[in-house]
Amino acid sequence: MSVLFSLSKSDTFEITGMTHFHVRDLANRGNVIYQNISCYLMKKRFYLFLPIYLSFFIGLGVYEIMHPPFSTDSARIGDYEVKVETTPPVPEVEKDTIVHLIVLDQNGNPVDNFRMGLQIYYNDNMISSFPAADHNAGKWDLDYTFKEPGNHVIRVDLVDFKNGGMLSYTFNMGVLNFYMNLFTYLVIAGLAGAAGILIAIILFQKNIWPKKSKT
Numbered sequence: 640m641s642v643l644f645s646l647s648k649s650d651t652f653e654i655t656g657m658t659h660f661h662v663r664d665l666a667n668r669g670n671v672i673y674q675n676i677s678c679y680l681m682k683k684r685f686y687l688f689l690p691i692y693l694s695f696f697i698g699l700g701v702y703e704i705m706h707p708p709f710s711t712d713s714a715r716i717g718d719y720e721v722k723v724e725t726t727p728p729v730p731e732v733e734k735d736t737i738v739h740l741i742v743l744d745q746n747g748n749p750v751d752n753f754r755m756g757l758q759i760y761y762n763d764n765m766i767s768s769f770p771a772a773d774h775n776a777g778k779w780d781l782d783y784t785f786k787e788p789g790n791h792v793i794r795v796d797l798v799d800f801k802n803g804g805m806l807s808y809t810f811n812m813g814v815l816n817f818y819m820n821l822f823t824y825l826v827i828a829g830l831a832g833a834a835g836i837l838i839a840i841i842l843f844q845k846n847i848w849p850k851k852s853k854t
Contacts, residue, residue: 711723711724711725711728712810712811714808714810716795716797716806716807716808717797717799717801717802717806718744718745718799718801718802719742719743719744719745719750719753719797719799719806720742720743720744720747721740721741721742721743721795721797721808722739722740722741722742722743723738723739723740723741723793723795723810723812724738724739724741725737725738725739725812726739729813729814729815730785730812730813730814730815731785731814731815731816732785732786732787732788732814732815732816733784733785733786734784734785735782735784736782736783736784736785737780737781737782737783738780738781738782738783738793738812739778739779739780739781740755740757740774740778740779740780740781740795741777741778742755742774742777742778742779742797743777748777749776749777749778750777751775751776751777752773752774752775753773753774753777753797753798753800754771754772754773754774754797754798754800755771755772755774755779755795755796755797755798756768756769756770756771756772756795756796757769757781757793757794757795757796758793758794758796759783759791759792759793759794760791760792760793760794761787761789761791761792762789766786767783769781771796771798785814787814788814788815788816789813789814790811790812790813790814791811791812791813791814792809792810792811792812793809793810793811793812794807794808794809794810795807795808795809795810
C-alpha cells in the first residue's frame, strides 16, 4: 500500500509539475505576444501621427503664404479703399522693401488714375516724405529701405478727384532686425519634429521590442 501510495504521489507530483511548467510556458508566450502587439500598435501610432504632424505644419505654412502678417492692411478713405502690402511680407532693417499701395473704387476695381503722396514716421519723427504724384492702374510700388527696427507709421495723402480736397490715413508697419519667412520656420520645425518622431520609433524598438532568443 505504501509503494502504491508513494508511486501515485510521485505520479501526481510529476503531473502537477508538468502542469505548472506548461502554465509558466503559456504565460511567458502570452506575455511575449502581448508585448509584440503593444509594440506594434505603438509603432503604428507613431507612423500615423507623423503625417498628421507634418500636415499641421504644411497647413500653417499655406495659411501664412495666403495671409501675410504684420504689413498688410486696408482702410476705406472717402469713396476709395486703400490697401498697403509689402514685399517681403515683413520688412527687415537695411533690406530692400517694396511698399505696394493699391487704390480701389467703391466696386473694388483698381482706379485708373490717382494722385497720392506719402510720409513715413518713426518715433513721431518724419524720416521720409514723397510728394503727391500721379499713378496708374490703381497701384503705386514704392522702393524703400528701413533703417531702424520697430513700428513705423505710414501716412498716405490721396487726392480726391471727385469731391476735391485731400484724404489722409495712417497705417502701422512693423520692421524687424531679422526675419525669415514664417513658412521656412514651419518647414524647419516640421522636419525637426518628424526626425524626432523617427528617432523615438528607433529607440522605442531597440529598448522595448522583445529580442528573439537564439536557438
